[in-house]
Amino acid sequence: MISFENDYSEGAHPQVLERLVATNMVQEPGYGSDEYSKQAAQKIREVIECPEAQIRFLVGGTQTNQVVIDSLLTKYEGVIAAETGHVSVHEAGAIEYSGHKVLTIPATDGKISAQAVDDYCQTFYDDANHDHMVFPGMVYISYPTEYGTLYSKDELTRLAEVCHKYEMPLYIDGARLGYGLVSEESDLTIAELAKLCDVFYIGGTKVGALCGEAVVFTKNNEPKHFLTQIKQHGALLAKGRLIGVQFLELFSNNLYFDISRHAVELALKLKAGFQARGYQMYLDSPTNQQFVVLTKTKAAELAQKVRFSPWEDLDAEHQVVRFATSWATTAKNVATLLELI
Numbered sequence: 001m002i003s004f005e006n007d008y009s010e011g012a013h014p015q016v017l018e019r020l021v022a023t024n025m026v027q028e029p030g031y032g033s034d035e036y037s038k039q040a041a042q043k044i045r046e047v048i049e050c051p052e053a054q055i056r057f058l059v060g061g062t063q064t065n066q067v068v069i070d071s072l073l074t075k076y077e078g079v080i081a082a083e084t085g086h087v088s089v090h091e092a093g094a095i096e097y098s099g100h101k102v103l104t105i106p107a108t109d110g111k112i113s114a115q116a117v118d119d120y121c122q123t124f125y126d127d128a129n130h131d132h133m134v135f136p137g138m139v140y141i142s143y144p145t146e147y148g149t150l151y152s153k154d155e156l157t158r159l160a161e162v163c164h165k166y167e168m169p170l171y172i173d174g175a176r177l178g179y180g181l182v183s184e185e186s187d188l189t190i191a192e193l194a195k196l197c198d199v200f201y202i203g204g205t206k207v208g209a210l211c212g213e214a215v216v217f218t219k220n221n222e223p224k225h226f227l228t229q230i231k232q233h234g235a236l237l238a239k240g241r242l243i244g245v246q247f248l249e250l251f252s253n254n255l256y257f258d259i260s261r262h263a264v265e266l267a268l269k270l271k272a273g274f275q276a277r278g279y280q281m282y283l284d285s286p287t288n289q290q291f292v293v294l295t296k297t298k299a300a301e302l303a304q305k306v307r308f309s310p311w312e313d314l315d316a317e318h319q320v321v322r323f324a325t326s327w328a329t330t331a332k333n334v335a336t337l338l339e340l341i
Helices: 014-022 035-048 059-071 114-126 153-165 175-183 190-196 226-232 239-249 255-276 296-302 331-340
Strands: 052-058 076-080 104-105 135-142 171-172 198-203 214-219 290-295 309-313 318-324
Touching: 014 239, 035 052, 035 190, 035 214, 035 239, 052 059, 052 226, 059 114, 059 135, 059 198, 059 214, 114 135, 135 153, 153 190, 153 214, 175 190, 175 198, 175 255, 190 198, 190 255, 214 239, 226 255, 239 255, 255 290, 255 318, 255 331, 290 296, 296 318, 318 331
Parallel strands: 076 104, 076 135, 135 171, 171 198
Antiparallel strands: 052 214, 198 214, 290 318, 309 318
């Protein structure tokens, strides 16, 4: 059985494991105050060209989204997100559990538009009863989106402008950030992305680390006592070095971007192979997630030999399924998949 079920099925990139082993017996302080975490944060600041960035390391994406959103919103505010957004659909109500509503708006290919955000906010403030409602307090997007699509620099710039108009922070979920930035269709650098948003996170769990995400506040805007708030959420790792060491390696010698590029190259080969055999792609994703339309009969047959993610029903006879590549995907497994279809 080969797997294209997700981009975190394997453990960690060998170089990350080697760095963990090499530093294993070195004694360091806890809670992210170790030298490895400090060095990793400095490397990230250099890469994003933001010397004033404030960086914290957390373990996973859901806890990161919950902690960041909860810390930036007041009690009466919610977060605007795509109806298909990760915080809207696949986080078990983690945002609502912290006391904040996810304010969903329509999306096209996983993306929300600046106009849609502007319209939502304008409608809210035009309502004479808005003091009795949940205020829009920030905007959440992911890059790439849940459908592997990308915001252009222009789209992100216009979103940032609308957020500034309503004094709302723009937060980017970068669980798969590397896979988006290395895409040939991306017209953004990580430094440009950092300048356009107020906070984002660099995903490690899905891009070569055992676990870990790096939260980056880009405008000297880390919430007051953020470390304490992380601990209140049960998200402060005593052995913070575990994440720091991994990001130190990922951001040494361009490793993070090199392994991301490997995944995208194989995803595009997978996509071309499906298309050459007459299969329909649900949408045009330029990143490591590919969405294919299969008959339900074919999907059931293929599932006997390949793991993939059922995504949604297209009609009574067809469904959309997702194939995800990662830093660990092999060309051999892609070739095997294409033989099986």
